[in-house]
Amino acid sequence: MSRERFQAEMVSVQQDFLKLCDLSIERLEEAFTALINKDVEAAEDIVKRDSEINHAEEAINDRVILLLTRQQPVATDLRRLVVLLKAAADMERVGDYAVNIAKETIHIGNDPFVTSIELLEDMCTKSTQMLRQIVQAFVDENTTKAKELAELDDQIDEMYGNMIKHLLRLTSIKPESIAQITYLSFICRYIERCADLATNLAEYLLYLKKGQRFDLNN
Amino acid sequence: MVQTMMKNENNIKLNVQSSQVVSEELPVVKNNKSTVFGTKDFNLWYGDHHALKEINLDIKENDVTAIIGPSGCGKSTYIKALNRMVELVPIVRTNGEINYRGRNIFGANYQVEELRTKVGMVFQKPNPFPKSIYDNIAYGPRIHGIKNKKILDEIVEKSLRGAAIWDEVKDRLNQNAYGLSGGQQQRICIARCLAIEPDVILMDEPTSALDPISTLKVEELVQELKGNYSIVIVTHNMQQAARISDKTAFFLNGEVVEFDNTDKIFSTPKDQRTEDYISGRFG
Numbered sequence: 001m002s003r004e005r006f007q008a009e010m011v012s013v014q015q016d017f018l019k020l021c022d023l024s025i026e027r028l029e030e031a032f033t034a035l036i037n038k039d040v041e042a043a044e045d046i047v048k049r050d051s052e053i054n055h056a057e058e059a060i061n062d063r064v065i066l067l068l069t070r071q072q073p074v075a076t077d078l079r080r081l082v083v084l085l086k087a088a089a090d091m092e093r094v095g096d097y098a099v100n101i102a103k104e105t106i107h108i109g110n111d112p113f114v115t116s117i118e119l120l121e122d123m124c125t126k127s128t129q130m131l132r133q134i135v136q137a138f139v140d141e142n143t144t145k146a147k148e149l150a151e152l153d154d155q156i157d158e159m160y161g162n163m164i165k166h167l168l169r170l171t172s173i174k175p176e177s178i179a180q181i182t183y184l185s186f187i188c189r190y191i192e193r194c195a196d197l198a199t200n201l202a203e204y205l206l207y208l209k210k211g212q213r214f215d216l217n218n
Numbered sequence: 219m220v221q222t223m224m225k226n227e228n229n230i231k232l233n234v235q236s237s238q239v240v241s242e243e244l245p246v247v248k249n250n251k252s253t254v255f256g257t258k259d260f261n262l263w264y265g266d267h268h269a270l271k272e273i274n275l276d277i278k279e280n281d282v283t284a285i286i287g288p289s290g291c292g293k294s295t296y297i298k299a300l301n302r303m304v305e306l307v308p309i310v311r312t313n314g315e316i317n318y319r320g321r322n323i324f325g326a327n328y329q330v331e332e333l334r335t336k337v338g339m340v341f342q343k344p345n346p347f348p349k350s351i352y353d354n355i356a357y358g359p360r361i362h363g364i365k366n367k368k369i370l371d372e373i374v375e376k377s378l379r380g381a382a383i384w385d386e387v388k389d390r391l392n393q394n395a396y397g398l399s400g401g402q403q404q405r406i407c408i409a410r411c412l413a414i415e416p417d418v419i420l421m422d423e424p425t426s427a428l429d430p431i432s433t434l435k436v437e438e439l440v441q442e443l444k445g446n447y448s449i450v451i452v453t454h455n456m457q458q459a460a461r462i463s464d465k466t467a468f469f470l471n472g473e474v475v476e477f478d479n480t481d482k483i484f485s486t487p488k489d490q491r492t493e494d495y496i497s498g499r500f501g
Binding site: 003006072073075077210 | 456457460484485486487493496497498499
């Protein structure tokens with residue numbers, strides 16, 4: 001395989017990665033919609049379709065491993081493939097969190113929410129926006145943008161902290177709703193983790209471009 | 219040097235046998251190593267062709283230094299300058315310095331014979347003499363006046379052990395070296411080089427004519443030998459340079475584009491031309 005073909009193959013794997021990103025973020029948005037609308041049927045559908053994202057990630061892994069084996073890339077080419085492996089694993093994890101949120105939605109069922117979920121909705125919107133924008137920065141290899149976007153994680157962390165404090169207070173006010181409060185706490189945690197994974201993408205991009213590790217999660 | 223070998227067995231360097239040494243000796247680049255070859259503003263011309271341009275490069279003791287670059291970049295010319303073999307080409311002219319252990323080898327009073335005793339060379343194509351395995355190894359020591367059979371036996375065994383081929387040939391030392399496989403012949407050549415107990419071993423694409431298993435054996439041998447010798451290896455095989463060397467110099471059009479730790483060259487090279495070459499985008 002000539003380097004032109006290697007290049008073409010790498011671009012093709014990157015396109016598969018983008019499809020995986022779209023799939024995972026869409027699934028997360030669907031999970032949020034199902035939660036907000038208490039649409040148990042839609043949530044069950046999300047759980048059923050999890051394997052689609054898993055297979056997409058496995059296919060990327062296989063292609064990357066094959067390229068590493070056959071082409072033995074070095075320097076930026078090697079980092080790009082390693083970063084693709086890691087980023088694909090993280091985006092698959094976003095898909096897992098969508099499934100987890102859907103499962104909590106199924107647990108909540110048709111019960112009315114014990115509290116306003118306005119802040120939770122904000123978290124959902126912000127985290128998916130952040131994911132989409134970071135994926136775009138990742139594609140454009142725009143490190144400045146990626147670094148800026150990673151800072152949004154602090155806002156989501158703060159929202160998460162506020163929401164958890166509020167839910168903890170609720171446990172003493174509405175002890176009979178402890179189950180739903182726990183489900184909502186888990187959901188908050190999943191959303192917060194999705195934002196962390198978005199930050200990872202920014203870190204991977206910096207590693208790809210500069211060959212050094214950066215910790216943007218702290 | 220060979221006289222020293224005769225007198226004091228304890229000083230004989232050819233004691234590398236254990237494969238365990240390999241893992242302990244894997245590339246750890248130390249900055250305080252002494253310089254074996256110091257190249258300073260060195261230029262070389264073949265007639266009108268300026269083949270090496272302002273080369274500044276330090277080869278450190280007990281390092282494996284890989285020289286990489288596309289065909290015609292000057293890497294073989296450079297390695298052949300290190301033992302003055304390049305002078306065999308009549309139209310060659312040089313300026314600048316290559317200092318071996320602090321003395322300019324192109325200086326007026328420098329004896330080339332002395333240099334060649336200290337700096338051994340292994341070539342691309344295995345080139346054993348049409349003699350027995352034993353005589354191939356004993357050739358150098360005999361030239362240096364060693365006639366004592368017992369001492370020659372000892373040198374032959376230690377050299378063959380040092381080149382990791384003793385076990386394969388110990389029962390047929392009197393057979394012609396031509397009867398060996400290419401990989402074995404190359405290790406015989408390395409053993410022949412070790413027999414005169416050099417300080418530096420130059421290797422000019424030593425595995426390009428070998429099969430993968432023989433290549434692996436020679437690469438493992440290089441790792442073992444670096445504990446006792448300084449090695450400079452020209453290679454077209456990028457993965458080989460990455461696997462076995464401590465430092466890598468990238469030559470292009472007669473210039474050193476980049477010279478750094480191998481880890482650095484193959485992960486985050488400074489120069490885009492280096493990145494393009496090691497990534498296979500030209501050359």
